[in-house]
Structures are given as C-alpha cells and as structure tokens.
Amino acid sequence: MSAINPFSQGRRRFLTTSATLAGGLLLDYPSSGLAQVAPLAGKYDTLSPKAWRQLALQLKGSLIRPGETGFPNLALPNNLRYRSITPGGIALCADAADIATSLKWAKRHGIPLITRGGGHSYAGYSCTEGLMINLRQFNTxxxxxxxxxxxxxxxxxxxxxxxxxxxxxxxxxxxxxxxxxxxxxxxxxxxxxxxxxxxxxxxxxxxxxxxxxxxxxxxxxxxxxxxxxxxxxxxxxxxxxxxxxxxxxxxxVDRSIELQLTWDAVSDDFLATLFLNLENSPEAFGCKITLTPGMPLPGQPASINVLIIGQFIGPLARLDEILAPINAMKAPSSTVIEQVAYWNASAFLAADDGPGYYQERSRFINGPMTPEIIATIRDWLPRWPNAQGAGNIKFYLTGGATQALAPADTAFVHRASQWLSSIEITWTPGQTMTSRYRAHRWQNGFYEMISPLCGGGAYQNFPDPSLQDWAEAYYxxxxxxxxxxxxxxDPGNLFRYAQSIRPFRPGSP
Ligand SMILES: Cc1cc2nc3c(=O)[nH]c(=O)nc-3n(C[C@H](O)[C@H](O)[C@H](O)COP(=O)(O)OP(=O)(O)OC[C@H]3O[C@@H](n4cnc5c(N)ncnc54)[C@H](O)[C@@H]3O)c2cc1C
Structure with a gap:
C-alpha cells in the first residue's frame, strides 16, 4: 500500500501567486466577523535601514529583509488568509542569545515582534508587520x-x-x-x-x-x-x-492498525450508533470522524457522508468487534484496515498540509454525543451553500487518558470531553466575495447552534479569530x-497577538 493517503482529508491546497490576491488586499465583510487582513507592505519596512543593519550585525544567525532571497518562503504562513501580513525583517536566530538580542532590539525601536515556529497558526498568530523571530534553526x-x-x-x-x-x-x-x-x-x-x-x-x-x-x-x-x-x-x-x-x-511502539472507512448518505440512527460505539471503544482506539454534505440530488433529502480515519493498537478481531455494530447499520462504501508497523500507519494517516485558505471553529463536547447535536448537524450540514470551497464538521475522539489529569493540573483545562468538534471552511483565492461570505455565514450559523449543546470550551491550538469570549473558551x-x-x-506584554493572554494592569479586572 502506498504511504500516501489517497483519500487525504487535508484541506484543499491552493498554492497561488500573490498576483491572484489582487495585490494582497483582501476586503473582508466586517459584519460577518471576518478578520481584516493588512496590506502587503509591512509598516515597519520604513524603519531606517541602519537600524535593521545594526540588528543584523549583532546576530550569529541572519536577518532576512523583504526582497532578499528566502524572504517570501520564510514569511509565508500556512493559512494564506494572512499572507499579506509581512514582516519588516526576519531574524533567523542561531541560539538563545540571538533571541535575547532580537528582543532587546525590538524593544529599543518600539517594533512589535512575533515568534514563528512551523507557521501553522490557524489565525495567523505567527505573522507580524514588525520583527519575526523565526526558530527554524532550532531543529535538533x-x-x-x-x-x-x-x-x-x-x-x-x-x-x-x-x-x-x-x-x-x-x-x-x-x-x-x-x-x-x-x-x-x-x-x-x-x-x-x-x-x-x-x-x-x-x-x-x-x-x-x-x-x-x-x-x-x-x-x-x-x-x-x-x-x-x-x-x-x-x-x-x-x-x-x-x-x-x-x-x-x-x-x-511496535505495530498498529490503520483504518479508513467511508459511508455515504447516512441516517441519524447510523450517526448515533457510530458515535456511541466509538465513545465506548477501548483507549487503544483513536480516530477522527469527518462529516461532509452529500451532493444534493433532485427530489432527495439532503445527505451526509462520513469518513473515519484512525488507528487501533490491538488485534484485528477486537477492531472488528468495535466496528461490527456500525457496519451492521450500513455497509461502508470503502474500507482500508491494515496492521502495519506503527510509523507506517502514521505515514498513511498523515495529512496533506500545504498552505491554503481556511477557518476552523472548535468546541469540546463534554460527555457523549447527544440526539440534539446530531439533529443540529442534520439541520445545518446540508445547508452548506456550495460555495466554491468546502465545508465540513469533524470530531476527534478524546476521553480516556486525556481525562487523567484535573483541569488545573496543567494550563490545558479541557479535561471532561468525549469529542473535540470543529467546523471547517476552506476557500479559493478566486472565489467571489459573495460566495465566501455565504460560506462564513454558514459556518457562523452552524457554530452558534451547536456550541451551546457541546458544554465545553474551544481548543486554543485551533485559534478562531471570530470567537468573542476566546480567553474563557480556551482557558x-x-x-x-x-x-x-x-x-x-512579561508585565510589559512584549509577546502579544490578538488572542494572547494579557498581563494584569493596575485597575484592570
Ligand atoms: C494543517 C494543520 C494540521 C494540524 N493538525 C493538528 C493536529 O493533528 N493536532 C493538533 O493538536 N493540532 C493540529 N494543528 C494545529 C497546530 O497544532 C497549531 O496550529 C500549532 O500552534 C501550530 O504550531 P506552529 O509552530 O506550526 O505554528 P506557528 O504559527 O509558528 O505558531 C503557533 C503559535 O505558537 C507560537 N510558537 C510557535 N513555536 C513557539 C516556540 N518555540 N516558543 C514560543 N512560541 C511559539 C507562535 O508565536 C504562534 O503564536 C494543525 C494545524 C494545521 C494548519
């Protein structure tokens, strides 16, 4: 079997030239809660070249400025929605002392800074118009x-x-x-x-x-x-x-069973059986379920398609037992189940993760899946407006050892969940604003209906720029x-972005 997943549920990727973005200026609909995207030219571009040179001279690593080799790739975030927020300079720091030097320099010049690791923040929180401290060289x-x-x-x-x-x-x-x-x-x-x-x-x-x-x-x-x-x-x-x-x-690790199954046009009873059986599966079972709207057919009720990918550490016969009640409801349209070396399974399950345009809105579901949540999915998923991109809702099976620690044992507070849900939309650079607006409106409407039924917060690693109560929802x-x-x-709030935790200030709540 190929290590490349033919059914990869990674987002559709659109590697585009900047020209397709009309100069990088993306006009959002303020009323829809879409984040405003900054213009192409970083405003700290205008800091004197001498000041930038002084930083470059102090670094053991290198400083990359706009127009220099490597700059476009280093500046590009995974979510191309934020690609037009470009830094005035990128410090490719070689060690911790370089980082300290960069911090001091940015403070002296009053320039905002951001840390860039892999650049995959959903909300572009490793983009800045100031100084990007890029950690690429910390790779041992x-x-x-x-x-x-x-x-x-x-x-x-x-x-x-x-x-x-x-x-x-x-x-x-x-x-x-x-x-x-x-x-x-x-x-x-x-x-x-x-x-x-x-x-x-x-x-x-x-x-x-x-x-x-x-x-x-x-x-x-x-x-x-x-x-x-x-x-x-x-x-x-x-x-x-x-x-x-x-x-x-x-x-x-040794061996694991990789699995990937799909079902088309499922009923609510099927969904209830699916979630119930997987919630009660052994801790050695891990999976992600993606529900997508089916193609609307004239005269037919709107349909929902299902994809499960995951792994099971244990015998094939035990996995068969877990899946039997689900398969008895409806035979899968496609099945891949194979016991292989653990890391081969991980390669099979790996997602295509090239850059694209997207937004996710997440909620932890505290407790088992409920008929109310399934009814909301049935109501909302098929309303996907068939914009040029794609819309889906996915569920990561949590529970088990994720609940072993108490909410206050670490900063990660979400300890009571059975599922992590996320409604995702993707779009294309050429998509009309009307069509994109419809996609966001669908996502927001769906999210508003489902969130109160979930009982949990939002996942801080899926930062959601539309979330109003983000601090409470994440923490x-x-x-x-x-x-x-x-x-x-960090009393001076040097490390900051739109949804970063703020320090207390005298008189603040
Ligand atoms: C395609 C894709 C697949 C994903 N799959 C999963 C998944 O399977 N499971 C999951 O839990 N999450 C997943 N995520 C979410 C991912 O874990 C978060 O987006 C994560 O924060 C990305 O880290 P990064 O270093 O790549 O991104 P960046 O944008 O570089 O960083 C994210 C944030 O962390 C900060 N940061 C990064 N590195 C450091 C550092 N060393 N020190 C201090 N601050 C730092 C940045 O300043 C930024 O605020 C996925 C995201 C994408 C886009």
Whole structure:
C-alpha cells in the first residue's frame, strides 16, 4: 500500500501567486466577523535601514529583509488568509542569545515582534508587520535512553521529531501533519490518535528552555520555574516567552492498525450508533470522524457522508468487534484496515498540509454525543451553500487518558470531553466575495447552534479569530493563574497577538 493517503482529508491546497490576491488586499465583510487582513507592505519596512543593519550585525544567525532571497518562503504562513501580513525583517536566530538580542532590539525601536515556529497558526498568530523571530534553526533532536525522553529544538517540525522517534521505536502523542511546528503543537495541548492512551502531547512535557521578555534564559520544569512550566503545558505559544527546546516523555511502539472507512448518505440512527460505539471503544482506539454534505440530488433529502480515519493498537478481531455494530447499520462504501508497523500507519494517516485558505471553529463536547447535536448537524450540514470551497464538521475522539489529569493540573483545562468538534471552511483565492461570505455565514450559523449543546470550551491550538469570549473558551478556570504568570514574566506584554493572554494592569479586572 502506498504511504500516501489517497483519500487525504487535508484541506484543499491552493498554492497561488500573490498576483491572484489582487495585490494582497483582501476586503473582508466586517459584519460577518471576518478578520481584516493588512496590506502587503509591512509598516515597519520604513524603519531606517541602519537600524535593521545594526540588528543584523549583532546576530550569529541572519536577518532576512523583504526582497532578499528566502524572504517570501520564510514569511509565508500556512493559512494564506494572512499572507499579506509581512514582516519588516526576519531574524533567523542561531541560539538563545540571538533571541535575547532580537528582543532587546525590538524593544529599543518600539517594533512589535512575533515568534514563528512551523507557521501553522490557524489565525495567523505567527505573522507580524514588525520583527519575526523565526526558530527554524532550532531543529535538533536528542534521545536520552536512560530517561526515555526526547529533547527537541523549539522550532523543529513535527515530521523531524517523528523521524527521530521512528529510529528508536518510540513515540509521543502526535498530530497528522509533519510540517506543523512541534513548539506550537506542544504549547497549545497537542491532539493525536494516541491521546486516549497517553494524554494530550503537552501532558508528557517534562522540561522546556525559554528566553523571557527581559532576555533571561531559563529552564522550566516541575522543580524550576514551576509556574511557567505549568503555563507551557497548554497555555499556547507566543505568550510567555520563546521556547528554544522541549523535553518529552516517550512511549514504546511496535505495530498498529490503520483504518479508513467511508459511508455515504447516512441516517441519524447510523450517526448515533457510530458515535456511541466509538465513545465506548477501548483507549487503544483513536480516530477522527469527518462529516461532509452529500451532493444534493433532485427530489432527495439532503445527505451526509462520513469518513473515519484512525488507528487501533490491538488485534484485528477486537477492531472488528468495535466496528461490527456500525457496519451492521450500513455497509461502508470503502474500507482500508491494515496492521502495519506503527510509523507506517502514521505515514498513511498523515495529512496533506500545504498552505491554503481556511477557518476552523472548535468546541469540546463534554460527555457523549447527544440526539440534539446530531439533529443540529442534520439541520445545518446540508445547508452548506456550495460555495466554491468546502465545508465540513469533524470530531476527534478524546476521553480516556486525556481525562487523567484535573483541569488545573496543567494550563490545558479541557479535561471532561468525549469529542473535540470543529467546523471547517476552506476557500479559493478566486472565489467571489459573495460566495465566501455565504460560506462564513454558514459556518457562523452552524457554530452558534451547536456550541451551546457541546458544554465545553474551544481548543486554543485551533485559534478562531471570530470567537468573542476566546480567553474563557480556551482557558476556563485556569485563566486567572495564566494571567498572573503572564504578569510575572512579561508585565510589559512584549509577546502579544490578538488572542494572547494579557498581563494584569493596575485597575484592570
Ligand atoms: C494543517 C494543520 C494540521 C494540524 N493538525 C493538528 C493536529 O493533528 N493536532 C493538533 O493538536 N493540532 C493540529 N494543528 C494545529 C497546530 O497544532 C497549531 O496550529 C500549532 O500552534 C501550530 O504550531 P506552529 O509552530 O506550526 O505554528 P506557528 O504559527 O509558528 O505558531 C503557533 C503559535 O505558537 C507560537 N510558537 C510557535 N513555536 C513557539 C516556540 N518555540 N516558543 C514560543 N512560541 C511559539 C507562535 O508565536 C504562534 O503564536 C494543525 C494545524 C494545521 C494548519
């Protein structure tokens, strides 16, 4: 079997020339809650070339300015919606001292800065018009056989971490996309097919090294800077400092069963059986369900199609038992079930993750799937306006070991869920604004109807620029402690973006 997933549910990718974006100026509909996209020319382009040269001279790494080789690729975010927010300069830092130098320089010139790991923030939170501190060169891995931990650089891509782990027959809870940055992934929680056995990825973080706003280089773990360490396990990236390395516990892996099944035009009873059986499956079962609107046929009721991808660590016969009640309701239209080496299964399940235009809106579902949620899906999914892009709702099976810690044990508060849901839309650069507006309106309407039924917050690693109550939704009861830690380590709010935790200020609530 090919390692490339023929049914990849990665987003449709549109690698386009900037010309297709009409000079980069994207006019959004303010009333729809769409984020305004900044113009192409970074406003800190105008800072004197001498000031930029001074920074370049101080770095062991390099400073890349607009127009220089490599700039377009380094500046490009995964979500092309934010591609027109381009930095005045990119510091390709070589070590922690370079980062401290860059922070000091940015403060001196009053220039905003942002940290860039893998560049996959859904909401473009590693884009800036000021100084981008790019961690690409922090890409080493080192396995400690005695402790069974792996130490990785703060800017390494997940794919490089997986390659290192594959070589030693071990793993961590990992996502499907190799080009996502390990830093952003770990700091915001980290969801993957192993989480029901081993917890969220950040649950297994044992230590991290950081550069703080004042340039101090610190280690944070259970013994040293314990509050900061707590914040780094789910508090999200780019807020408390710049993490130059992470050390994580690993677990052994051998073989796993990769699975991918589809069903067309399913009933509500089928959906109820599907969710019920998977909720009650063993922790060794991990999956993601994607529901898409079927093609409307004249005179037919609107239909819903189902795709499940996932893995099971155990015997094939046990997986058959888990799937039997679902298959008895309706035979799948396609089935791939194969027991292979663990990392081959991960490669099969890997998603196409090239850049594209998209927005996701997430909610954790605390408790089992309910008839009310299924009825809302039935009502809303088929209303997809057939805009030129695509719309779907997906569900990651949580529960199991993700509930082993209490909400306040780490910054990752979402501990009661059975599912993580996310409504996704994608669009194309050539799509008309009317058609795109319809897609956003569908997503917002669907989200508003389903959210109150879910009972949980929103996933901070799927940042959603349309979310009004984002701080409570991402952090819940952990927000006051996170703000206190932010106030301690970054009272001047050097590390900031639209949805970053703010420090307390005198007189603020
Ligand atoms: C295609 C795709 C697939 C995904 N799949 C999954 C998945 O399977 N499971 C899952 O849980 N999530 C998934 N995500 C979400 C992903 O985990 C988050 O978007 C994550 O924050 C991206 O990290 P990054 O370093 O690539 O992005 P960036 O945009 O570089 O960073 C994200 C945020 O973290 C900050 N940051 C990054 N690195 C550091 C660092 N070392 N120190 C301090 N701050 C840092 C940035 O400033 C930014 O605010 C996916 C996202 C995409 C686009």
């Amino acid at each position: 891995t080192a396995y400690d056989a005695a402790r069974q931990t792996i130490r990785v650089g703060g800017g390494i891509r997940n794919g490089a971490v997986y390659s290192a782990l594959q070589g030693i027959g071990r793993s961590i809870t990992h996502g499907r996309c190799p080009t996502v940055g390990a830093g952003g992934f770990l700091l915001g929680g980290g969801v993957g097919f192993d989480m029901r056995r081993h917890g969220f990825a950040s649950d297994k973080l044992v230590s991290t090294e950081m550069v703080l706003a004042d340039g101090e280089i610190v280690t944070a773990n259970a013994q040293e800077n314990a509050d900061l360490f707590w914040a780094c396990r789910g508090g999200a990236g780019g807020i408390f400092g710049i993490n130059t390395a992470f050390t994580m516990e690993t677990f052994p 819940g009861e952990n927000l006051p402690r996170l703000r206190a830690i932010k106030s301690d380590v």
